[in-house]
Amino acid sequence: MSQYQAVKGTRDIFPEEAAQWKYVEGIVHSLASLYGFSEIRTPVFEYTELFQRGIGATTDIVGKEMFTFQPDPKGRSLTLRPEMTAGVMRAAIQKNLLSLAPVHKLYYISELFRKERPQAGRQRQFSQFGAELIGVSSPAAVAEVMTLMMQVFESLGLHGLKLRVNTLGDTADRLRYREALQGYFAPYHSVLDEASKERLEKNPLRILDSKNPAVQEIVAGAPKLYDYLHEVAVRDFEKVLFYLEERGIAYEIDHRLVRGLDYYCYTAFEVTSSELGAQDAIGGGGRYDGLARELGSSSEVPASGFAVGMERLLMTMEKQGLFAALNPHGPVVYVVVQSQELADNGLQVAYRLRKAGIMTDIDLAARSMKAQMREANRIRASYALFIGTTEVETGLYSLKNLVTSEQTTLSLEGVMEILREPAAKEFYKL
RNA sequence: GUGAUUGUAGCUCAGUUGGUUAGAGCGCCAGGUUGUGGCCCUGGAGGCCGGGGGUUCGAGUCCCCUCAUUCACCCCA
Structure with a gap:
């Protein structure tokens, strides 16, 4: 037992496993460029406000999972990035990318940090690869990032993954739905657990994917977000599904799929792996038209993107025996x-x-x-x-x-x- | 943050109702083969039994505390 151990929630990757990472990263790099995405690398830490504004102050990520520190007594609060989208969007706005070209397609493979209790498929330092399509907002754009993500999985040989999709409508839709939800749940208030009560106030949509069976029973009878969408949102969603079908990408519609970050709108999606245990989400994403404005952009910057957990991806591949052919070679x-x-x-x-x-x-x-x-x-x-x-x-x-x-x-x-x-x-x- | 779980050799793990010098397999080193690997045989090195306190004639084993691990809740990739 050595005196020093890797910090809780972090781990070392030794050569044999590093070879697996290099292999996966290679596929990511080549497929991303195949789809016309270019790599971006942003700083590991940002001003704390960026995440508070971008991800949402009421989310768990911002509320209790960030590694935040103060560089000096006078300095502004800094935070180790807990996700990539806010940083990428900040960079795009700062550089005024959209003045150079109307559309930017960026991808990354980066380390992220979240102060959670570690468990299978969840560490405090982890990495994601992802792509952000900035500047256009259309079913075709969302479908493109989804397709790229699914093609990476396919190229790696993964099987048995489940893609679930939903639409969250626009802000106005969600506001109306939010009221309807709160109205529906009001009579059940005494039955709800503490967490659900809190959600009902701060972020009612989140109550939909509660794992509490008692809550789920009530949720079953709740109004559906889909019924509150305006026509444009419905059309938009149908078009996304059309593209998926046309490309032979299997999916499942899940109207209770709600993403945990505040910036999503319209299409949201998530991919799960049955090989993973409790933390089974291997990737997810959606459209986030409102994020740029939230970050102080003077103009609208529609966008969509996805992120995939590298460790979970590698774990699934290992379970499916996809590294068997990978033979690290020695010297001649x-x-x-x-x-x-x-x-x-x-x-x-x-x-x-x-x-x-x-x-x-x-x-x-x-x-x-x-x-x-x-x-x-x-x-x-x-x-x-x-x-x-x-x-x-x-x-x-x-x-x-x-x-x-x-x-x-x-x-x-x-x-x-x-x-x-x-x-x-x-x-x-x- | 909450609950449970497990800490014994480099690794994976045994260790009986508390009893004397704590074991195995794999790995490592050396020899069998004084210039030749994989297999086999022989030998060797390597342990504050996670840490601290307590009970006892006696603790790896029982009790308390603590640290760490893992899994789950929660949350998310």
Whole structure:
């Protein structure tokens, strides 16, 4: 038991797992650009007000999950970003991106921080990849970000994911619905749990996805948001569904789907994985036309986007055995010295091989020859190159193929020629 | 923030109603093979039994506190 442990809710990613991350990130980068999105990187912390305004002061994220600190007694309060959208929108407004072009398509893979109690699929530092389509607001735009997200899942080989969609209408729709909801729940006030009562006042829509069975029973008879939508919102939603169907993307309409961040309007969606346990949301998003205004933009900046939890994505992939084919490859050749007197000769040879572009490794711990061979085996080197007194004297080296156990003697130039051959490199990708 | 769970070797875990020098498998190191890996055999290193206090002749084992872990609530990706 070491004295220092990783901070609660954080963890280390070691090489084997890092390879999985690199693989997934690679797919994200290539599909995002396939869809015309460019990468954006924003600061890890922002002024606290940004999140209070952007996400909503009554949300749990802002109310009790932020890592907030004061840089100095006079400084403004700062917060480690708990999500990306507010920061990306802030950057877009600050740079006045929309004056350069009417539409901007941005994506990111970033670390986020939320002060929650850790559990399966939930850490205090976690990462998301996501995309934001800024400048247009249309069913086609929402459908585009949804399609990108679903194609990432598909390309990674994920199966059994469930996409649920809903529409939240516009602000006026929600205001009318909100009143109707409060009216409906008023008689049940004494039956509701504390959390639900609080929601009813601050953010009545959230009561819809309460997990409390007693509350759900009452919710079943509640008025439907869908019935309070104006016609434009209904049309909008139907068009989004049309695009999904046209692209063969399976979905489920869930009128009780309410997202936890205040800035969503019209289409909202969420993807869940049955492999994940309690924290089963792997991704989600929607349209957020009102966010820019909330952040002080002088003009309307309609937008939509999504975010996917990287850890949850990786977890699901692991459960579905999607990393089985991912074979981290070792060096092509491992240089083995007969005795430590020849260590420097070995290092020189290794250097020359590396300069020649051949993946090479060598023991640095003055270990026995047997240990060196074991190491070569452990890291899956395909060849071992022996350096002994004979080799140093004659300049001819013994190269052993560790798979076939064949061994040949040749000059260093000859060795390089063999190791540079595609066949030698290909071996690793098996 | 609330509830439950688990802390014993680098890792995964045994450890009986409290009883003397705390074990296994894997991994690591060395030897068997004085210039050759994987398999096998032999040996070795490695433990404040999470930390503190208490009960007892005696605590890894019982009690209290504390720290950490994990899962769930909550919330969300």
